Amino acid sequence: MDYVIELKDLTKRFGNITAVDKLSIKVPSGKIFGLLGPNGSGKSTTIRMICGIIKPTSGHGTVMGFDIVKESEKIKKSIGYMSQKFSLYEDLTVKENMDFYSSIYGLDKKERTERERIIIDMMELHDRENQIVSTLSGGWKQRLSLGCALLHNPKFIILDEPTSGVDPVSRRLFWNTIKKLTSEGLSVLVTTHYMEEAQESDFVAFMFNGHLLTFGTPSEIIKENNSNNLEDVFIKYVNEHGGMDKL
């Protein structure tokens, strides 16, 4: 089987906080992978190591076969990343942000015009092209973020809480887009707080306090835990392990 992510004992410490603790996981390519866990469980830290934003304290990892430390420049060419905090330019317009990122990804003029048109259609950003980003509401900003992450035709997209604080219409659009992209062969990593959303993933993993608790398809995990849905599983985990960690 072809794995988009393979992590082995990946660990990240900030001072005395262990944000990610010996995380080992293998995620198959071409699927939607939902990384779940309460706030502070280490999801963003894991993602930032995968993207080459921060270096692991110890352990190894590959993304699409490339080492996340030594070959992160190769990884960067074929991933699209949407960070948890909005990180495009608020003082530029929608179009200017897109132009900027397509140039940074090395798209030539023709490709750029074409890709930008496709993205604007996909994210339904018509009429907002010349709007300054700081004047957009949360949902529209997130659409633009996803759009910019897709400009260069990445093979793997990594979305850190793309739907938090987003209106239901945009959220629907997001998931439809994600599904459509995986049907075209893309791999997706997405973190979320919404368990009904997580249910739409092909695989999910639960993280807690930097540890990986479980990994599998949503139906497997629900069955293993004798629950009705992922939300119940999530609450069960938090209660069990939250209690344990207080000792």
Added chain:
Amino acid sequence: MSISRLFAIIKKEFTQIKRDKPSLVISIVMPLAMLFLFGYAVSTEVDHIPMAVFDQSKTQESRDFINAYRNSLYFNPDYYVDNIDELNNLLDTGIVKAGLIIPPDFSQYKNKMTNVLLKIDGSDPTTARTALSSGIMVSQHFSNKNTEEELSKKGMHIPNIGIDLSTKVEYNPDLNTLTFTIPGLLGLVMQNITIILTAFALVREKEKGTMEQLIVTPIKSVELMIGKLIPYILIGYTDFLMVLALSIYWFCVPVNGSIFLLLLLGFDFIICALAIGMLISTAAKTQTQAMQGAFMVLLPTIILSGFIFPREQMPSVIRAISDVIPLTYFLDILRGIIIKGVNANLLLNQIIVMTSMGFALLLIAVLRFRKRLD
């Protein structure tokens, strides 16, 4: 290195500057404000010192004496008082900076020693020093001239012996303060604008979180760095040209030396300022911190570089500090070329030190400027 990526960053940076009021103010208003403020306000020339006169003689002789003060242009003897208390009061309130007390028997000065008292407000040493020296000069001149006349009338004359000191002031014969201040300002403006803007621009991406997105793109550190710096080199240099044009055409301070050399070394200095700005940005996490850092660097350079206070009079420790400030050398260069009109040979030391400092700073800054966040 990809040229199109470089252009994308430069374009983006200019768009951001265009929309950011503080950046616009710093790059356009600040150089002009500094030039005109320093050009006009920090003139250390003192003349037309307001002066009170207590003339107890009220004779032709005393009036001639007062006129001699007025004609020197250093004093404005406009306040005539009738008693000493009134004169003291004017000095106390600061309405006048000097008071001239002429004794009742002043008209006898050609025949006997006469005591005139010039009281000076010493709270502002610059004014006081001028008042003191020009006061002495005026009265000595007046006394010599008139006693000589009197002697020759009596058939005596002073033999032509002794020392006659002739003076010739080089480079700035009128001792015009502007001629001295303006070239220094040129360096100061360029330094301040470049350091502040550079530090701001580099920290902005960190503070706003936009760096996070940039890091996951295939952009290289050098491209990001050069792309972000070029706009500020351009702005800093444009400001330099603008201030230079204003000094020549508005303040009438001509460039006596080679303008080409000036333009070349101006570019050299921009590199120093840029590197300092970068270094500040690598230490700061927010724009506020960058601002504080910039002021911590700028303030000592203004005071120690020789822009205001002559370095020759500094205690050796302070002087040693001023030796490591690039602006110190650039001021020497600016004043050398603009005022003295000297050529590169005579400024070789300064040029070498400044250039080496620029490269050293740039090297450290580049090494510290990492693409990774941790």
